[in-house]
Amino acid sequence: MNASNPPGLRDRKKAATRQAISNIATRLFVERGFENVSVAEIARAAAVARKTVFNYFPRKEDLVFDREEEVLELVRQALAQRGRQAPVHAFQALVRALVESQHPLLRITERPVQFWRAVAESPALTTRAQELQVTLADDLAGMLSDAVGRPRTDPAGRLAAAMLMGTLVVAYGEALAAFRENRKPMKALVGVLERGFTGVNVALAGTPYV
Amino acid sequence: MNASNPPGLRDRKKAATRQAISNIATRLFVERGFENVSVAEIARAAAVARKTVFNYFPRKEDLVFDREEEVLELVRQALAQRGRQAPVHAFQALVRALVESQHPLLRITERPVQFWRAVAESPALTTRAQELQVTLADDLAGMLSDAVGRPRTDPAGRLAAAMLMGTLVVAYGEALAAFRENRKPMKALVGVLERGFTGVNVALAGTPYV
DNA sequence: TAAAAATATTACACTCAGTATAAGATTTGT
DNA sequence: ACAAATCTTATACTGAGTGTAATATTTTTA
The missing domain is CATH 1.10.10.60 (Homeodomain-like)
Incomplete structure (x- = not known):
């Protein structure tokens, strides 16, 4: 400690x-x-x-999966330094920044493609990945709620987190697929991402999260 | 067979x-x-x-979990009999109908509350429940894509399914919480549900899914 | 209805993940 | 140098899940 x-x-x-x-x-x-x-x-x-x-x-x-803490730290920082920005927007800005700066976590190269193929081929790893997604969504929900001073069980925060993580996962998966098919991975990723973000922003309209 | x-x-x-x-x-x-x-x-x-x-x-x-097929069958039926309605709307209509008709799958009573408490207390069951959520989202994505004649890997279909399932899970969880706190479970459920559905409809705007 | 084919149940043996415990080794603070 | 804290190890155990071949039961065929 x-x-x-x-x-x-x-x-x-x-x-x-x-x-x-x-x-x-x-x-x-x-x-x-x-x-x-x-x-x-x-x-x-x-x-x-x-x-x-x-x-x-x-x-x-x-x-196999040992980068959970790294991801959480990024989100924590982004929310802490968000100024007057709404937390959901700060999160979305973080993701966009990671994409544009080609951050290793979201950069699509041969490495992650092989990594996720291996994960897909193993039931145990697939399950663990899903577990991680839910855990991250849960933590994100807590952080969002904290940021707006609501209880960590606030359904709006949970909804926001679930939709954001869902969007992220689908977008990333599509980016991997695009890479394999020689399409532009980042374009694919951003396409799904913006679609999802738009939806989240509307879903959360009228709440302090957005 | x-x-x-x-x-x-x-x-x-x-x-x-x-x-x-x-x-x-x-x-x-x-x-x-x-x-x-x-x-x-x-x-x-x-x-x-x-x-x-x-x-x-x-x-x-x-x-513990042996009702997966039952759920899938409900969705299949709803999509098959949806007429000219967009598939995402048909799914949302199905959920609303299940809520209003007090269908056992969504009705909140002492039984499901105890059931899900037991699930929450067991790591293995929690994991399995998450696995089921992802599986269902995947199957739903496939069915939605089939309905609009797109490949089962279509990211828009996946996004719709992920957001819909996420919404459903958060809404149901909130209904359980409401029941425990003596608030109106169905009101809580519908509240989250409509929020999420609105978001999904916007996210998917311009696609044949909606 | 009796034998043959198909299928379900069982006993048995095995692998491997994960836990518990206590003994032994190494580092750290005094 | 000594004592306390902490890390590693040996050992033994529980329990999930698999493979296989023998046995029992149902269905089919004749």
Whole structure:
């Protein structure tokens, strides 16, 4: 639970171990598929106890998805620095900015295409991805509600978050499809995005969210 | 893969076994919670082999959620009989009709409230419910696209489906919350619903879906 | 109605994810 | 250098889900 300060030896070793496990796991998954690699095998390859793997990654799927916190941080920042802008608009502005600045999270290249193909081929990973979408929508709903000083259970906030995340997921999926079919991924992405955003703005009209 | 005809003895026995397993499982889950009942125990209580339980319900969670087909059938029917109405509007009309006719699927009573509380208390069931939401959104997207003669991957259809399902889930959740707080569940439900529907209609404006 | 074909149930053995616990090793603060 | 805190490990366990082949039951055919 440390924060700043020079990271001690312990923390550096932990980071190294975590990274090593993650790297080896990724390599094995790419080579042979998620379902065909056991945690025991990963532990062996990383020269570490099986339990240690679970210490760092409570579920096997977490070896693949470990950028949740990064995403949340981006949203937090955007909402904190939004000035007088409505929170939903601030979120939309964030997404547009990430697209235009070619941020790694939304940039479409061969890498993410292969990554998401692998996810699609694994039932466990697909399920986990869906779980993540819902978790993110939930967190987003909480942040939006906080921003307008309403209870975190406010249905309007939930509705906004669900629609925004839904839009984002569909848009990103379409961008991946476009890439595979040699169409312009970013154009496809923005097309869906603006459609969805327009809808959200109307749905939330009359509320402080927008 | 039989369809009509008088159901033979075999089919009747199968239906009976399935129902018996499901009933006993439900009882045990209610008594002691989903995670605290093993499939082995269910099998024993139902006087059946463990493997037989898995024959009928591939995953343990399927013992709880087994109304997917029923929902899909409702949507199929509504879209088939929609006449010249746009598919998204037909879907919205279906939902409104279910609400007004107090259809069991959307009626809020003590039963569903307890059911969904139990789901919320179980990580495995929560995950499965999310999975179902995504599956339903996917099927809905396919049906909407079919209805307007576009490929099942059409992003507009996907967007419509994602937003509609998102709206439905948030609205239903809010209705459950309203029930617990002694507010009018149906009023809460319809409130969120109409908000979401308005947004969807705008998002999809200019497309044949609406 | 009796045998043959089809299908359902069962027993058995197995893999693997995830948890619990306590002992041993390493880092950190004094 | 010592003690406290924390990380790793060995070991053993529970429970979900799969594969397979033997057995029982229903349906079909003759």
